Amino acid sequence: MSEMTSQPSIAQIWDWLDAVPDPEIPVISLVDLGVIRDVAWADTTLVVTVTPTYSGCPATAVINLDIETALRDHGISDLQLKTQIAPPWTTDWLSEKGKAKLEGYGIAPPQPSGGPQRCPQCGSKNVSKVSQFGSTPCKAHWRCGDCLEPFDYFKCI
């Protein structure tokens, strides 16, 4: 890795971070997930501010490690990761691109109404809740009454 001659722009760094997949739902990036709240240079140190999704989410440590690895691979050695819990993470911070990718992947994106709009497999609105919790802290378990497929719904918080 070549030594940095000048600081990469903030926009460049956001692009790099947008290429880091979420460790549990790799179809969306950490930027799509909305956990990266700020990227800024403090003199020669790059400060990345991260807001965890759920308090006990085991992916939090992996997310920090993945950010660090990705940025180091791009030649950034002077790096500080800051954890910020307030304001708390909300699914409103998911990007539109991220929501579309989730649905394409078979995970119904969060809705303010509190349940999925439609089955991510067949588009039917005939869906019902199986469990308020699912395979990861951010998801609930639903099922489609038409294609009969079970699917994950990204909880709206």
Place this chain on the structure above:
Amino acid sequence: MTFDAAMYQFLLRMGDNTLILGHRVSEWCGHAPVLEEDIALANTALDLIGQTQMWLGLAAEIEDKGQSADDLAFLRDAWDFRNLLLCEIPNEDFGRTLMRQFLFDTWHSIQLGHLTKSSDERVAAIAAKASKEAAYHLERSADTVVGLGDGTEESHNRMQAALDYLWPYVGEMFQSDDVDVVLAKAGVAPDPASLREEYDAVLLRVLSEATLTIPDSRFAHKGGRSGAMHTEHLGHLLTQMQWLQRAYPGCQW
């Protein structure tokens, strides 16, 4: 009592509630009646233990003796814990587990709602994060209590028995002491007694829908949040939870 001393006790109470209940709930992992419930219980436990990290982390910071949240969780003995007795009561059957969760979630979500307006920014920030999770827990435990209470004769009887058994542990949530006076005066946390009315309103609504009868007694077991006297169950819980650190002091991985 100095402000910092009161603050430390308050943070231990918040963190020990979530730690001990989180551990209890995690005991269901792999044993719940159906897979979905197993996952739901594990996720609830995970949220609670995640919240513990924040409360005990701040407690350790305020104690300022170089301890971490992990040190406080794994190196204290029973008499140093400040959780409500309700949180350490054994799971027994699924009905009692869910009733205990509902009784706690109702208090927790009301308490956290007030704490989001705390005069202490750090407390307000933790509460803002935790209250979203607590609201979700309450939605589920209330639904399940209604489903089982207003379910079959067997499930109804078990839920009523669970409520009768756990009821004497509810009053402790609302007993104020010196710590609470200091914090209420500083606007850090509400006076516990002031939450009772809100709590009873939620209970009455949900338990009536569940066709369950709230026992007509205000007798309350106490000694958990003050640390004066825990039940015999806490020691047994700690022998499991703290086993690794006791057997291999300082062990890390």
